[in-house]
Amino acid sequence: MKIVGKQIFLIDGQSFYASIEKAAHPEYSDRPIAVGDPSRMNGIVLAACPLAKSQGVTTASRVGEALAICPELVVVRPRMHTYIQISLLISEIFESYTDLVEPFSIDEQFLDVTASQSYYGPPFEIARRIQEHVLMSTGVWTRVGIGPTKVLAKMAMDNFAKKTAEGVFELSFDRLDSTLWQLPVKSMFMVGSAMNRHFARMGIRQIGDIASMELSEFKRRMRWEMGKQSDIQAEYYWQTARGIDPSPVMREIRQPLKSVGHGKALRWTLYGRLCDIETVLLELVIEVCQRTRRHRYMGSAVCVSASETDGTRTRSFSRQMKLQHPTALTHEVAAAAHQLFIKYWNGRPLSHLSVTLSDLTDDDVLQLTLFDNRSRAYDRERAIDLIKGRYGSTAIMRASSLLEGAIAHERSEQIGGHYK
Known part of the structure; x- marks a missing residue:
């Protein structure tokens, strides 16, 4: 077979979370399904199956709104750990067709199948093989955009493959004017x-x-x-x-960390008091510093971002300050974060809060000070990290995480803000 030019796929899992839940619950095969928290009517819909979408349910709509539009809708609590595991399984399936697989998101991946054509046939045949393989293994129907570059493969999938019954579409340079x-x-x-x-x-x-x-x-x-x-x-x-994109499909896409951050969407009606906000702020700092230490970094700048609202007026701010010396010590980052927040907070309840540590450097050199034993503080925090790594993030906690406004227990059960 004569192979001319690159053949790149962008493969997307249709209604990924909802498709996984439908496969796990055959009793709902003929029912509209949405993934979200059924106990929070004001929470958002993370995914909706095609049947639910046909009845007006959209991703990012409120759960209560979705149920009002579609009373027979089944709202299933998300299971992020399961979705990640199935995404990794799908990656393994893709890697059985080509070694050039690059994740784009949890439900989208690029594949370079240029060399695979000698074994599996032309691109459309490979696409159909992969679709059937993934469907039989996971219950997820995939759509495939094909193009000579990554950007054309992406636009082929988004604009055309999603709208065809077979779920496959190719954008080639010689057809761009008509497509x-x-x-x-x-x-x-x-x-x-x-x-x-x-x-x-x-x-x-x-x-x-x-x-x-x-x-x-x-x-x-x-x-x-x-x-x-x-x-x-x-x-x-x-x-x-024009479909020009020189970037290749990369097996390894990890880049050196430039910053470490964590944030939390909050129910603004519960976070109007400074004492409750301070609890959350400290817990976010703890997570940021723990992750920074795990990657063997220290940061020289801390940033606090927040959105505040009283139900009618909304204001956001994001402010940064340089630290006296690079650090990943909780008490040092917490002091700077608290100073920033107090300075720029207008006093309204919060709907979102995040902390970021940036200007990262390796932690192989530690700046000593006259009045603090920073070396001993690092040893203590790394010992705590080891306990949490072995027994879970709630194995050892600060007393403040037992207060009413604390979120540490809730976050320990979540991945990316959603339940595992």
Whole structure:
């Protein structure tokens, strides 16, 4: 077989969480299913099966709203650990067809199947084999976007494969004028609502409007709309419209950490008192410092971000300060985080709070001080880390985590803010 050019897949699991729950609950095969917390009517729907979507249930809608729209809806509590395990299983399936597999999200992965064609046939045949393999192994139906570059594979999946019965679509360079370029510009990868408004003011309605322009002309228009600093954005969008993407499918995508952060969405009606907020702030700092130590880093800057509301007015702030010396000690980061929060908090209840440690350096050199035994403090915190690593994050806790506003117990049962 003569192989010409790259053949790259972007494979997406349809309604991933909901599909896993349907496979686990055959009694719900003919029922609309949504994944969310059934005990929180104000919580969001994380995923909805196609049947639920056909009845008006959408991802990110409120659970209570979804039940009002679709009274027969079955709301299933999320199981994040299970979803991660199945995502890893799907990765193993992909790796049986090609060694070039790059995760894009928990339910999306890139595959370079260029060399696999010699063993498994043309791209459409490989796609169908993979679809059947994943469906039989996990109960998840997958959609496959095919293209000569990663960005074309992604846009083929998002804009076309999801809308076809077979769930497979190819975007090739010689068909862009009759396919991709006919779509509204908001359908282009990485064009959000704000960028779409910029393009509308520039008279750009379709992706083809960008692709048909010379780069110099597009840069000129972008500068007029967005300023001189827009040249890099202009080049990116111009290349994306033409399907140009030199980035390869990478087996190893881990990059050195640049920052470590943790955040928590809060029920604003419960977090109006400073004492409750301070408890959460400390618990987030504990998580940030523990993770920073685990990766053998220290940070030189701490950032606190928060959203406050009284139910009608909403305000957010994000403020950063440099630390006296690099650290991953809880008491040092907590003191800086508390100082930042007190300085910029307006006193309204919080709906979100996060802490980030950045400007990371290796922890092989520790700055000593005259009045604190920082070396002993590190030994103590690393001993606590070992206990938590062996027996769980709640094996040893601060007394403040037993207070009413504490979230440590709840977070110990969650992954990414959702139940394991």
